Amino acid sequence: MLEPSTPVQYVKGIGPRLAEVLAAKGLATVDDLLHYLPFRYEDRLNPRSVAELRAGEMATVIAEVRNSGLFRTRRMPIFQLTVGQGRSKLKCLWFNAAYLQDRFQPGQMLALYGKVEADRDGGLQIIQPQVEILGDINEEGGADEAEKKAAASLEIGRIVPIYESTGKLTPRWFRRIIRWTLENLGPDLPDPIPAAVRAHLSLASPREALWKVHWPDAGESFADLQSSRTAAHIRLIFDELFFIELGLELKRREQKAQTGIAFQLTDAVRAAIKKILPFHPTAAQKRVLKEIATDMQLPSPMRRLLQGDVGSGKTIVAFQAAIIAIENGYQVALMAPTEILAQQHYFSARQILERAGYRIVLLTGSLEAGRKRDVRRHIAQGNAQLVVGTHALIQDRVEFENLGLVVVDEQHRFGVLQRLKLMKKSDESAKTAEPDVLVMTATPIPRTLALTLYGDLDVSVLDELPPGRTPVVTRSVPDERAPEVWDFVRKQISAGHQAYVVYPLIEENPKTTEERELKAAQQMHRQLREKIFPNLHVGLLHGRLDADEKEHVMREFQQGKIEILVATTVIEVGVDVPNATIMVIEHADRFGLAQLHQLRGRIGRGAAKSYCVLMHGGKVSEEGERRLNAMVQSNDGFQIAELDLELRGPGEFFGTKQAGIPSFRVANIIRDRQLLEAAKREAAFVISGPNAEISNDEIDRALREMRARWALSYGLVEVG
Numbered sequence: 001m002l003e004p005s006t007p008v009q010y011v012k013g014i015g016p017r018l019a020e021v022l023a024a025k026g027l028a029t030v031d032d033l034l035h036y037l038p039f040r041y042e043d044r045l046n047p048r049s050v051a052e053l054r055a056g057e058m059a060t061v062i063a064e065v066r067n068s069g070l071f072r073t074r075r076m077p078i079f080q081l082t083v084g085q086g087r088s089k090l091k092c093l094w095f096n097a098a099y100l101q102d103r104f105q106p107g108q109m110l111a112l113y114g115k116v117e118a119d120r121d122g123g124l125q126i127i128q129p130q131v132e133i134l135g136d137i138n139e140e141g142g143a144d145e146a147e148k149k150a151a152a153s154l155e156i157g158r159i160v161p162i163y164e165s166t167g168k169l170t171p172r173w174f175r176r177i178i179r180w181t182l183e184n185l186g187p188d189l190p191d192p193i194p195a196a197v198r199a200h201l202s203l204a205s206p207r208e209a210l211w212k213v214h215w216p217d218a219g220e221s222f223a224d225l226q227s228s229r230t231a232a233h234i235r236l237i238f239d240e241l242f243f244i245e246l247g248l249e250l251k252r253r254e255q256k257a258q259t260g261i262a263f264q265l266t267d268a269v270r271a272a273i274k275k276i277l278p279f280h281p282t283a284a285q286k287r288v289l290k291e292i293a294t295d296m297q298l299p300s301p302m303r304r305l306l307q308g309d310v311g312s313g314k315t316i317v318a319f320q321a322a323i324i325a326i327e328n329g330y331q332v333a334l335m336a337p338t339e340i341l342a343q344q345h346y347f348s349a350r351q352i353l354e355r356a357g358y359r360i361v362l363l364t365g366s367l368e369a370g371r372k373r374d375v376r377r378h379i380a381q382g383n384a385q386l387v388v389g390t391h392a393l394i395q396d397r398v399e400f401e402n403l404g405l406v407v408v409d410e411q412h413r414f415g416v417l418q419r420l421k422l423m424k425k426s427d428e429s430a431k432t433a434e435p436d437v438l439v440m441t442a443t444p445i446p447r448t449l450a451l452t453l454y455g456d457l458d459v460s461v462l463d464e465l466p467p468g469r470t471p472v473v474t475r476s477v478p479d480e481r482a483p484e485v486w487d488f489v490r491k492q493i494s495a496g497h498q499a500y501v502v503y504p505l506i507e508e509n510p511k512t513t514e515e516r517e518l519k520a521a522q523q524m525h526r527q528l529r530e531k532i533f534p535n536l537h538v539g540l541l542h543g544r545l546d547a548d549e550k551e552h553v554m555r556e557f558q559q560g561k562i563e564i565l566v567a568t569t570v571i572e573v574g575v576d577v578p579n580a581t582i583m584v585i586e587h588a589d590r591f592g593l594a595q596l597h598q599l600r601g602r603i604g605r606g607a608a609k610s611y612c613v614l615m616h617g618g619k620v621s622e623e624g625e626r627r628l629n630a631m632v633q634s635n636d637g638f639q640i641a642e643l644d645l646e647l648r649g650p651g652e653f654f655g656t657k658q659a660g661i662p663s664f665r666v667a668n669i670i671r672d673r674q675l676l677e678a679a680k681r682e683a684a685f686v687i688s689g690p691n692a693e694i695s696n697d698e699i700d701r702a703l704r705e706m707r708a709r710w711a712l713s714y715g716l717v718e719v720g
């Protein structure tokens with residue numbers, strides 16, 4: 001008998017070799033396998049008959065092979081297959097598909113799925129349908145007759161699950177394996193969700209849900225199946241979201257229960273906050289500061305997210321919060337995801353805060369050892385009041401004398417899991433009370449996503465840009481028109497402005513990509529400096545420069561000594577040079593939307609009109625085109641984020657792995673918004689128990705399950 005925790009290797013038909021293939025797909029246990037859901041279903045109970053097909057519909061057709069062959073056109077080989085039922089015929093075409101040549105024999109039964117179209121001769125055709133040869137079982141090892149029959153019965157006369165194939169493992173291989181797994185699942189499958197919660201949502205039992213999600217009843221609504229809205233789907237999706245929310249909710253409660261620092265907001269502190277302001281704060285900045293200040297005055301530790309589009313002015317708010325802590329006699333740590341951003345903050349902190357008499361240090365990984373030691377000493381002795389650094393700051397167990405506030409900037413670069421770790425570290429460095437934590441992000445996160453990623457935080461939103469900004473004018477321009485673009489850059493510079501030329505990160509392979517990007521930036525830097533702008537100062541900034549060099553380049557750009565800065569995506573976050581009014585992004589079509597938006601956020605920071613030019617050469621993919629259009633049409637980070645989420649899907653939205661965002665097996669936070677809200681609500685209900693509806697035992701069981709899952713999925717992060 002199989003248990004959910006049994007390794008897949010012990011499932012019949014999976015040996016050590018296939019177990020490895022599955023492991024690479026994240027399928028390590030029986031439980032993983034059972035949560036490998038079909039991405040669609042075929043109605044092979046009522047397949048469409050060929051005679052009644054209509055052009056324009058998506059259809060599943062079961063029919064017999066009549067003939068097939070390859071014919072070559074001037075441009076490519078095309079494989080044509082004709083299937084039939086009685087006198088009706090249907091043509092199927094595959095382009096560039098010489099590999100299909102010997103695949104089909106007349107008389108074979110096929111299940112075909114695709115979009116029906118009218119062909120030129122008044123008949124019907126399907127271009128590149130998905131196809132399965134029914135009753136052919138030769139793909140993985142041999143099978144005896146009885147097995148073939150059993151397998152065949154899984155393929156016709158019912159609603160059939162279609163799994164995404166992986167390498168040589170076909171949808172029907174998964175069908176057989178998962179079916180066998182279900183049949184051999186041990187009798188003991190307790191439901192960790194408390195009865196009251198099950199009742200609130202009328203949830204199916206785990207076993208029933210698992211069976212029916214793979215093998216729906218004949219009467220199941222096809223629309224519900226395709227949209228993952230059957231009772232079985234809902235049970236499994238809710239289940240996954242519920243235990244994530246339960247963890248976040250618990251974390252939130254525990255944080256609230258800890259002793260924090262009740263900062264005093266005296267008139268002297270208020271005056272100090274006002275004094276540093278180089279401009280009038282926006283109404284949004286005032287409101288947000290008030291929310292933060294209120295939190296800071298409470299005896300429980302602050303856990304707040306400050307969300308604001310690029311350029312909305314988060315930095316000054318963070319500085320104001322820092323002053324509250326410093327004036328109360330505490331130290332502040334300001335952490336940035338990159339060294340350049342840390343330097344940038346250090347630079348502005350010195351301009352704004354040092355002038356007011358505060359003591360500031362910079363601590364980054366690449367500081368030379370002796371200097372690092374000095375800086376650490378200043379921090380440990382409490383001389384340094386504001387410590388600006390990369391997250392090495394926390395990882396290296398820097399000793400603070402009395403840390404009162406931690407500000408984490410550009411949170412989206414860290415992700416929820418790293419953040420939980422960072423907070424844990426910051427906990428350790430506190431002697432008695434917990435420091436307050438403010439995390440800031442420029443990624444406008446749709447509400448549902450925020451619920452999952454930041455479920456343990458309170459949220460403040462900066463929804464207003466400082467006055468006098470004009471929206472950045474964005475154009476998408478093919479490479480051939482580069483000379484015009486360079487002319488335009490020249491004009492902007494003679495008008496006293498500055499420019500960025502950016503080479504984006506091409507996402508596939510980080511290592512070689514970085515090299516390629518670097519090479520492109522270096523080459524282009526030379527060309528721009530020597531050939532295109534020989535009379536201007538063209539600087540180069542990339543991740544491989546050491547800290548001093550980076551600082552030097554940034555300072556020169558800030559001071560206007562460098563007029564054109566050629567850069568890789570290292571400038572993506574935080575860099576703030578209001579005089580820069582033009583940004584040329586090369587190969588813009590290869591960037592993600594969020595990244596383009598972040599990059600564009602570097603300009604349009606002053607009163608002068610700014611321009612973003614998205615260059616692209618060669619063929620632009622359809623999706624690339626949509627991204628460019630979105631950028632041209634919108635300056636609104638929220639709109640762009642929604643679209644990005646749609647285009648890329650939640651998993652890739654932030655790059656799950658780097659960002660440490662929980663990845664989902666069955667849930668999709670765009671599609672399942674409502675279930676996510678329900679999960680959050682129910683999690684809060686459970687944590688607030690016990691009561692008449694829910695017993696202590698049930699709560700304990702749910703919490704145990706939650707801890708086990710968090711430990712399993714999110715590694716080192718401990719919750720509760």
Ligand code: ADP
Pocket residue numbers: 279280281282285308309310311312313314315316442466467574576578605
């Ligand atoms: P972000 O939210 O992207 O971190 P910054 O804090 O870097 O934005 O602010 C962007 C720019 O706007 C900076 O040059 C900053 O000095 C300026 N700024 C911020 N708040 C105001 C304000 N209320 N009035 C005028 N300029 C402001």
Ligand code: MG
Pocket residue numbers: 314315409574
């Ligand atoms: Mg910023």
